[in-house]
Amino acid sequence: MAQVERRDKQPEPPKEEPTVKEGGLNRRDFLKIGGSGVAGLVVGAVLGREVFPKASAEEPAPEAPAVEGEAPVEAQYKAGYELAFDPTNCTGCMKCAVACAEKYGTFFFPDQTADTVNLEFARIRPMRFQYVDVVSHCFYCQLLPWAEGSDKAPCQEVCPQDAILTVPEGEGEEGYYGMGYKWVDREKCLGLDKCWRCAEVCEEQFGSGISFDPIEKKAQVCSRCGGDPECVKACPEPLALQWVPAMRNGRFNAQAPSAMAELYYRKLFNARRTL
Amino acid sequence: MAELKGMTGKIARVDLTTGTVTTIEPPEEVYRKYMGGSALGVYYLFKEGIVNPEVDPLGPDNMLQFMIGPVTGAAPNARSVTVTKSAYNFISIATSGGQAATELKYAGWDGIQVVGKADKPVYIAVIDDVVEIRDASHVWGKGVEEAEMILKSEVTAPLETKETQLREGDMTPEWAKIRPPKGTGFGKKRLASVWLIGKGGENKVWYANVMTEGARAHGRYGPGAVMGSKNLKAVVIRGTKGHKLADKKKFMQLVGEIQALERQDFFWRQFGTAGIGWSSSIVEDSYPVRNWQWCAWSDPNVRSIEGAFMDQASFIGKKACPGCVLHCLFPVEVTSDDPLMDKAMTDMPDWEAMGMVGGNLGYHEMPGATPEDTFTGTHVDQAEHLAKVQFTTFLHDNYGLDYIEGGTLLGMLMELRQRDLISAADLDGIDLQWGDVHAVDELLKKIVSREGIGDVLANGTWETAKYFAEKKGKPEIMNYPVTTHRYGQPAHDVRSGGDKNALEYVTVCRPSEHTGGGTAGFVSGDLAAAIAGQNGKCSTDSLVACIFPGEWAGKTVDMVKTATGWTDFTEDDLIKIGAREYALTRLFDINTQQLTDPKEQWDKLVPHRWFNDPTPNGPLPGKVAYDGNSDKLFNEALPTYWKLRGWTEDKGIPTLETLKDLGIDDIAGDIAQVHLKA
Numbered sequence: 001m002a003q004v005e006r007r008d009k010q011p012e013p014p015k016e017e018p019t020v021k022e023g024g025l026n027r028r029d030f031l032k033i034g035g036s037g038v039a040g041l042v043v044g045a046v047l048g049r050e051v052f053p054k055a056s057a058e059e060p061a062p063e064a065p066a067v068e069g070e071a072p073v074e075a076q077y078k079a080g081y082e083l084a085f086d087p088t089n090c091t092g093c094m095k096c097a098v099a100c101a102e103k104y105g106t107f108f109f110p111d112q113t114a115d116t117v118n119l120e121f122a123r124i125r126p127m128r129f130q131y132v133d134v135v136s137h138c139f140y141c142q143l144l145p146w147a148e149g150s151d152k153a154p155c156q157e158v159c160p161q162d163a164i165l166t167v168p169e170g171e172g173e174e175g176y177y178g179m180g181y182k183w184v185d186r187e188k189c190l191g192l193d194k195c196w197r198c199a200e201v202c203e204e205q206f207g208s209g210i211s212f213d214p215i216e217k218k219a220q221v222c223s224r225c226g227g228d229p230e231c232v233k234a235c236p237e238p239l240a241l242q243w244v245p246a247m248r249n250g251r252f253n254a255q256a257p258s259a260m261a262e263l264y265y266r267k268l269f270n271a272r273r274t275l
Numbered sequence: 276m277a278e279l280k281g282m283t284g285k286i287a288r289v290d291l292t293t294g295t296v297t298t299i300e301p302p303e304e305v306y307r308k309y310m311g312g313s314a315l316g317v318y319y320l321f322k323e324g325i326v327n328p329e330v331d332p333l334g335p336d337n338m339l340q341f342m343i344g345p346v347t348g349a350a351p352n353a354r355s356v357t358v359t360k361s362a363y364n365f366i367s368i369a370t371s372g373g374q375a376a377t378e379l380k381y382a383g384w385d386g387i388q389v390v391g392k393a394d395k396p397v398y399i400a401v402i403d404d405v406v407e408i409r410d411a412s413h414v415w416g417k418g419v420e421e422a423e424m425i426l427k428s429e430v431t432a433p434l435e436t437k438e439t440q441l442r443e444g445d446m447t448p449e450w451a452k453i454r455p456p457k458g459t460g461f462g463k464k465r466l467a468s469v470w471l472i473g474k475g476g477e478n479k480v481w482y483a484n485v486m487t488e489g490a491r492a493h494g495r496y497g498p499g500a501v502m503g504s505k506n507l508k509a510v511v512i513r514g515t516k517g518h519k520l521a522d523k524k525k526f527m528q529l530v531g532e533i534q535a536l537e538r539q540d541f542f543w544r545q546f547g548t549a550g551i552g553w554s555s556s557i558v559e560d561s562y563p564v565r566n567w568q569w570c571a572w573s574d575p576n577v578r579s580i581e582g583a584f585m586d587q588a589s590f591i592g593k594k595a596c597p598g599c600v601l602h603c604l605f606p607v608e609v610t611s612d613d614p615l616m617d618k619a620m621t622d623m624p625d626w627e628a629m630g631m632v633g634g635n636l637g638y639h640e641m642p643g644a645t646p647e648d649t650f651t652g653t654h655v656d657q658a659e660h661l662a663k664v665q666f667t668t669f670l671h672d673n674y675g676l677d678y679i680e681g682g683t684l685l686g687m688l689m690e691l692r693q694r695d696l697i698s699a700a701d702l703d704g705i706d707l708q709w710g711d712v713h714a715v716d717e718l719l720k721k722i723v724s725r726e727g728i729g730d731v732l733a734n735g736t737w738e739t740a741k742y743f744a745e746k747k748g749k750p751e752i753m754n755y756p757v758t759t760h761r762y763g764q765p766a767h768d769v770r771s772g773g774d775k776n777a778l779e780y781v782t783v784c785r786p787s788e789h790t791g792g793g794t795a796g797f798v799s800g801d802l803a804a805a806i807a808g809q810n811g812k813c814s815t816d817s818l819v820a821c822i823f824p825g826e827w828a829g830k831t832v833d834m835v836k837t838a839t840g841w842t843d844f845t846e847d848d849l850i851k852i853g854a855r856e857y858a859l860t861r862l863f864d865i866n867t868q869q870l871t872d873p874k875e876q877w878d879k880l881v882p883h884r885w886f887n888d889p890t891p892n893g894p895l896p897g898k899v900a901y902d903g904n905s906d907k908l909f910n911e912a913l914p915t916y917w918k919l920r921g922w923t924e925d926k927g928i929p930t931l932e933t934l935k936d937l938g939i940d941d942i943a944g945d946i947a948q949v950h951l952k953a
Contacts, residue, residue, distance in 0.1 A: 087592075088591070088592060091593050091594055091595035091599075091602040092374075092594055092595055093595040093596075093597065093598060093599055093600060093602065094374075094377075094597045094598060095534070095598065095600075098349070098598070102527070113517075114523065115280065115519050115520055115521070115523050116517040116518065116519050116520070116523070117348070117349040117517055117518045117520065117523065117527070118381070118515070118516065118517025118518070119381070119465065119517070120434065120515045120517070125464050125465055126465075127463070127464075127465055127466045128374055128466060128468075128488065129424070129427075129466065130420060130423060130424060130427075130488055130489045131488075131489055131490075131592065131594065131606040131620060131622075132592075133594070136464070143447070143450060147449065147450075147453060148447055148449050148450035148453065149447035149448065149449035149450060150447045150449075150450065157445075157446065157447065157450070158441065158445040158446060160445070192434065192437070195440065196437050196440055196461055197440055197441050197445055199437075199461040200437070200439065200440060200441045200456075200459075200460060200461045201441055201445075201446075201456070202461075203459070203461045203462065204441070204456065204457055204459050204461075205454060208464065211434075211464045212434050214434060214515050214516075217434070236534065236537075236538050236600045237602075257463075268591050268592060268606075268608070269591070269606075269608045269618075269620050270608060270618060271608070271618055271620060273424070
């Protein structure tokens with residue numbers, strides 16, 4: 001993948017609500033016409049988020065997970081793609097978490113992690129509930145304006161510092177393009193000792209997407225590596241963790257890990273378990 | 276002391292009698308000599324005097340150790356090992372996979388040593404540097420699966436669990452109106468890992484395991500009984516400190532190479548050890564059928580021991596240890612017409628389970644048929660047979676019992692019933708017939724609660740046979756426990772010669788261990804290669820890594836070097852760790868049991884069946900162990916083996932020169948001296 005440069009200054013938040021780049025529609029117009037491009041291909045609830053029509057049906061199918069040791073494949077940054085996790089194929093090997101922790105631990109704390117592998121830096125969090133593994137990560141949820149009076153992500157809405165950003169396509173970290181990704185402004189974030197509203201609202205009502213780094217204790221949220229996620233490339237199991245076109249509000253997928261594990265128990269083992 | 280890499284340099288010593296936790300900091304030369312895991316554990320058994328015969332295995336003075344090694348953590352195939360003195364009064368070293376080993380390294384410990392005895396049920400909670408002793412009365416008496424899930428949610432890192440902070444004012448008014456905050460705060464981002472015992476360990480069944488993740492076990496020689504004797508239900512670990520490595524870049528590159536090779540290892544990735552059963556029966560003639568009266572079915576169409584059949588019938592997932600791409604554990608939900616078994620959750624069965632609590636208990640034959648009859652059932656009948664194996668696996672796992680020793684015990688009792696050497700009345704009215712899973716269920720309940728005859732059975736196969744031989748006045752009963760060194764023989768027979776050689780079980784440092792290594796050397800007669808294989812296995816258990824992935828071949832030394840920064844570490848150093856463990860465990864077994872003639876009192880304790888009951892059918896019929904030449908085995912091969920190890924040829928006691936060469940005369944010299952002179 002492209003080399004990621006460390007930046008001392010975080011990207012500025014977008015001034016205006018991001019709009020669809022081609023066709024000149026803003027999100028609300030898009031919602032009215034019910035989807036186009038990739039979104040039009042998706043059956044079911046198309047609930048709108050940053051939409052990039054250029055990510056269309058021509059987009060090549062996701063490739064098989066790269067096996068380490070092979071020649072590196074040139075990164076293809078995919079707009080409108082989403083992480084899809086399948087518990088029936090996941091083995092809970094933690095490779096995704098190691099890949100994520102290595103990338104972001106090194107990115108933010110190069111000195112402290114020069115000799116240490118520490119999964120606490122991972123934004124993706126596999127959790128083993130005895131026979132069932134749940135891979136928690138940020139689902140990229142959005143509130144619904146008609147019901148909840150906002151179209152921000154829930155964590156963004158409750159953040160008193162406006163520290164959780166959505167960086168528009170083409171902006172932000174070098175090499176991070178192809179999708180509007182989430183990013184935490186670490187200067188603004190108050191840190192776990194003072195504030196954990198983002199994590200609390202996420203767990204209570206959505207999933208479990210926010211964690212805190214063990215050094216500065218600032219919030220961590222999945223940025224999808226700007227469109228080319230390391231976790232997906234690290235995953236050794238076919239279909240367990242994919243990067244696939246899914247033009248949906250992430251709420252479509254969101255579920256708290258323990259609730260997800262209970263559901264998988266029922267589905268896989270035909271048994272009830274309260275976790 | 277310079278900061279250690281790879282290992283953390285700290286072992287927690289928990290004294291349950293006084294309720295105190297102290298930190299042991301082994302010097303670097305001790306790590307260099309014993310590395311970690313099993314060898315380091317054995318070192319402490321000597322250093323702390325557990326080797327003395329006065330230390331009661333189930334008394335407060337015994338020490339139970341959970342150990343990991345320098346690569347445990349960021350390396351693939353992480354395992355943990357328990358080291359203690361077994362209730363059988365010999366060495367107890369047992370390894371297990373699962374995430375807890377990695378978690379312990381992330382918490383910043385190389386091991387946990389438990390001494391003393393709590394006055395009420397407790398568990399040990401490890402959260403990074405903080406080690407606490409907590410009340411466990413709410414999970415005492417609960418099965419392994421249920422208790423583990425309760426304990427998992429009770430231990431969280433400081434980075435987690437905060438009281439509620441969210442207020443309605445943080446949300447939009449519309450949102451707050453629909454779904455106001457519930458005030459639950461936030462919780463776990465990664466779950467704690469648990470080592471625990473079931474009812475078997477609580478009631479000190481001698482062959483009780485320390486379990487983890489429902490179906491993984493420190494599976495042999497009863498560490499669970501020692502844990503239960505200390506009133507310790509569980510060790511629960513959550514670590515956030517990560518794994519420090521000397522050369523992280525190179526180490527992670529090696530990890531990547533191993534994982535890439537594992538990705539192409541179709542054998543393990545397909546069915547795990549469930550893929551072995553078939554060939555063990557129809558090729559090697561080494562499968563346990565009805566307490567080893569047979570080692571194969573005359574009709575090879577017994578399909579319920581095939582990985583492919585099991586997969587078609589029941590596999591619903593696959594689970595890996597941290598960093599492992601082989602995922603050898605396949606969870607199943609038992610599907611059966613029998614409501615007793617239906618819907619139990621367990622795994623596979625893996626190779627030992629399908630043998631020891633499968634074929635060994637006569638589960639695979641149709642009613643009334645013998646293993647020599649044509650199989651007349653349908654594929655669904657086969658699936659029901661598989662369900663019986665899986666359910667019995669579940670019972671053992673959930674009670675926390677070793678199903679190898681457990682299967683040996685049940686198989687022996689069934690054969691004693693078959694031969695009318697005991698009656699149903701001897702088993703408190705339970706009519707234990709071949710293939711009767713309901714009777715097995717009833718008997719296991721008695722064993723784990725030590726109720727009635729269960730109190731005898733809970734002391735294992737050998738003690739049970741002795742009890743019945745005396746009670747019934749029938750010494751021939753001692754012909755039927757298929758145990759080596761008083762512990763159950765795993766599902767690899769030595770009579771046909773297709774799988775293992777008898778000398779392997781006689782010499783392996785943990786009684787009846789089937790994963791002791793050196794198998795090819797023993798089969799071909801190259802004893803030097805066999806010894807190197809055995810030493811290599813002990814070194815692997817000191818890393819602590821897994822013996823399954825051949826993908827580590829040629830990389831192990833580099834893994835140690837890049838983890839620890841010991842640039843002068845060599846293959847020879849690695850193998851010597853195993854040689855040290857062999858010498859020490861030999862002395863341990865001789866000393867704890869005060870053996871004056873080890874060959875007669877210990878080495879010759881092999882199953883009567885080996886030399887007296889030839890394999891009746893299958894691909895290699897008419898064979899007995901070591902071609903029937905027990906004299907050659909014990910009086911030629913064994914002394915040659917001892918000599919190659921630098922042990923005395925008459926008793927197999929490591930000589931003082933050998934101990935000096937290995938650098939372990941400081942802790943073992945005095946004990947060796949006593950036995951060399953005796």
